[in-house]
Structures are given as structure tokens and as C-alpha cells.
Amino acid sequence: WYGKKRAVTYVAPNWVFRPTELTLDEAKSLAKEYPTANLRLVAYGRMWYFMVPPVLLLLILAIPLYAADIDRSLWSVAPAVYAASLGAATAIAVYGAFRATANDATNDFDLSFLRETIWLGGVQAQVPGLTRVRVGLEVAEFAGYRVFREPHVIATVQGIEEESRIQAWSEEVGALKRLLAYLATGHGHGRIVWSWHARDRDFWKTTGSDTSGYYVRPPVRTRVREMSVKDIDLVTRNAVGLVALEWLRAHPDDTTTVLDVLNRIGASLPAPS
Structure with a gap:
């Protein structure tokens, strides 16, 4: 969050707007490519950024229960699974927070609606x-x-x-x-x-x-x-x-x-x- 807020120092220029028209396919390409091309400027949230980390955390909690009741051989791989799941959950959460956070440039670079x-x-x-x-x-x-x-x-x-x-x-x-x-x-x-x-x-x-x-x-x-x-x-x-x-x-x-x-x-x- 703090990194995205400090990612740019923005002074709005005098934007001069003109009308333009795109085909539906061109507009779809713009909606897909523009947030990536302006990663530090656009607040762009996707559902999976916020859904995957809880699922991975549930996996971490489920392994001890499963291993204790069904398959004790999983205890040997539990540390590796813990580390991988926790690392993935943290990385996705941090990345999602970065993508979804707005800063001083976001209002101008937003693709609302x-x-x-x-x-x-x-x-x-x-x-x-x-x-x-x-x-x-x-x-x-x-x-x-x-x-x-x-x-x-x-x-x-x-x-x-x-x-x-x-x-x-x-x-x-x-x-x-x-x-x-x-x-x-x-x-x-x-x-x-x-x-x-x-x-x-x-x-x-x-x-x-x-x-x-x-x-x-x-x-x-x-x-x-x-x-x-x-x-x-x-x-x-x-x-x-x-x-x-x-x-x-x-x-x-x-x-x-x-x-x-x-x-x-x-x-x-x-x-x-």
C-alpha cells in the first residue's frame, strides 16, 4: 500500500481531450492492456487477488487435521507445503494490494466504466x-x-x-x-x-x-x-x-x-x- 502511494510524484498536466471511437474489440484490448501498461498509476483490483490467499490459508490449516485423521505420511511434507502456501498467499496479497491501491495519478488514469x-x-x-x-x-x-x-x-x-x-x-x-x-x-x-x-x-x-x-x-x-x-x-x-x-x-x-x-x-x- 505505502509503496504504491509513493510510486510516483504526480503533477497533473493540462490534458486536452478530443473525441475518439474504438471498435468493441479495440476497446476490449484497451481495457486489458492499459492497466498493465500503467501499473503504477492505475488502481485495478481483480477478485482472485483477494480470494486466493484465504483459500491457501485454509489449506495450511487443513493439513494438520487431514494428516492426523487420515494420512500421517503427510507430516513429512507439511513444512514444505506450509512454506509454499504461506509464501504464495503473502505474495498474492501484497501484489493485489499494490494493484488495487490508488495514488495521486489514479483519478486521471482510471478507466472507469x-x-x-x-x-x-x-x-x-x-x-x-x-x-x-x-x-x-x-x-x-x-x-x-x-x-x-x-x-x-x-x-x-x-x-x-x-x-x-x-x-x-x-x-x-x-x-x-x-x-x-x-x-x-x-x-x-x-x-x-x-x-x-x-x-x-x-x-x-x-x-x-x-x-x-x-x-x-x-x-x-x-x-x-x-x-x-x-x-x-x-x-x-x-x-x-x-x-x-x-x-x-x-x-x-x-x-x-x-x-x-x-x-x-x-x-x-x-x-x-
């Missing part, structure tokens, strides 16, 4: 009609070091990839915290935005300069009465459906792909005009 975001992206990649699923981050570089913040999932809607964008955030594996869906209107730089937060039952829609907005009903047919943070597939399908339906209303003659998307996600289609 990246693994949760990767998991979320993997789930959303299975949603029909969602394409170009990636992990968005803000990255800054200084003197050969890189720091990241704000991981989130970025995707588009099939058939209208250039006009659409869906972003989602997670802070817990298996849960969706927030989702935003965008559709460019083609009028200047205007766009329509749908937002869903963990506390919401429905999506909140804002259009252009309309800053007040209003709730809209989800288009996907379902028996679920209230969407929750665990309904990742359903919330994402509804986001895709809202974007696709809005596009359909504005482009009634350009519907082949969008109609297919709506059918695949189980959305209620508008009545033919």
Missing part, C-alpha cells in the same frame, strides 16, 4: 437495425501518456447511418443508465433528440429550438409496462424505432430499408396514408 460500456455495446450490437456499434471515448495525450474519460456506446440506424446516431451510457454491468437518439432534420444543423434516463418510463423528445420537449410513447409492441435499467434490448429497440419512424414521416418515398428495420424490431407501423 469502460468494461461496463463494452458489455453494453455487446448487448446493443445484437439489436436488429442497429449498425456501426462502437465505443466512444475522450482521449488526451501528454509526454507519451494517454488518459481516457466518458466511455459510451455509439451506433447508427441501418439505412440512415449518416443522419442517425444513438449513444448509451452504463455505470453497472447489466444496466443502462442513459440513452440519447438523434436524427438530423436536413434543415440547417437542426436535429431531433430523444432521451431516456434510468428514472424515465418513456422517451423525452425535443425538436430544433424546442427546449421544453415532451414525452412520447415507445413504438415497440411489448407487455412491459415500464422500461427499467435492465431492459437494455427493449430501450434500444424503441430508440431505433423512434428514429426510423421519424425518418419515415419525413421521407415517405424512401422506406424500403427503414420499413424492414421497423418490422424486425417489432414496432407499430403508421397507418398508410
Whole structure:
């Protein structure tokens, strides 16, 4: 613990962040390699760091009981087993404490919620009609070091990839915290935005300069009465459906792909005009 605290003397530079995007595989590699590459800077705990030492200590305690009741020949190897088990338990505990301890640099070099975001992206990649699923981050570089913040999932809607964008955030594996869906209107730089937060039952829609907005009903047919943070597939399908339906209303003659998307996600289609 003390060694990790004293491992670096850190003066935070003026980090200048820029947006970047990674594929899911690239994000997985980053989550795996970054803590090792920045061993002295990152607090990184793994379950086995803390589970293995107690198991080894139980082994040490179990040997005398086993040898006394079942096999006395084990007494001859008991000292070696004691030494090996105790040494391994100590080494793992010290290493785990070193890896899990934070210092002055940890806040900047932390990869908070990246693994949760990767998991979320993997789930959303299975949603029909969602394409170009990636992990968005803000990255800054200084003197050969890189720091990241704000991981989130970025995707588009099939058939209208250039006009659409869906972003989602997670802070817990298996849960969706927030989702935003965008559709460019083609009028200047205007766009329509749908937002869903963990506390919401429905999506909140804002259009252009309309800053007040209003709730809209989800288009996907379902028996679920209230969407929750665990309904990742359903919330994402509804986001895709809202974007696709809005596009359909504005482009009634350009519907082949969008109609297919709506059918695949189980959305209620508008009545033919």
C-alpha cells in the first residue's frame, strides 16, 4: 500500500481531450492492456487477488487435521507445503494490494466504466437495425501518456447511418443508465433528440429550438409496462424505432430499408396514408 502511494510524484498536466471511437474489440484490448501498461498509476483490483490467499490459508490449516485423521505420511511434507502456501498467499496479497491501491495519478488514469460500456455495446450490437456499434471515448495525450474519460456506446440506424446516431451510457454491468437518439432534420444543423434516463418510463423528445420537449410513447409492441435499467434490448429497440419512424414521416418515398428495420424490431407501423 505505502509503496504504491509513493510510486510516483504526480503533477497533473493540462490534458486536452478530443473525441475518439474504438471498435468493441479495440476497446476490449484497451481495457486489458492499459492497466498493465500503467501499473503504477492505475488502481485495478481483480477478485482472485483477494480470494486466493484465504483459500491457501485454509489449506495450511487443513493439513494438520487431514494428516492426523487420515494420512500421517503427510507430516513429512507439511513444512514444505506450509512454506509454499504461506509464501504464495503473502505474495498474492501484497501484489493485489499494490494493484488495487490508488495514488495521486489514479483519478486521471482510471478507466472507469469502460468494461461496463463494452458489455453494453455487446448487448446493443445484437439489436436488429442497429449498425456501426462502437465505443466512444475522450482521449488526451501528454509526454507519451494517454488518459481516457466518458466511455459510451455509439451506433447508427441501418439505412440512415449518416443522419442517425444513438449513444448509451452504463455505470453497472447489466444496466443502462442513459440513452440519447438523434436524427438530423436536413434543415440547417437542426436535429431531433430523444432521451431516456434510468428514472424515465418513456422517451423525452425535443425538436430544433424546442427546449421544453415532451414525452412520447415507445413504438415497440411489448407487455412491459415500464422500461427499467435492465431492459437494455427493449430501450434500444424503441430508440431505433423512434428514429426510423421519424425518418419515415419525413421521407415517405424512401422506406424500403427503414420499413424492414421497423418490422424486425417489432414496432407499430403508421397507418398508410
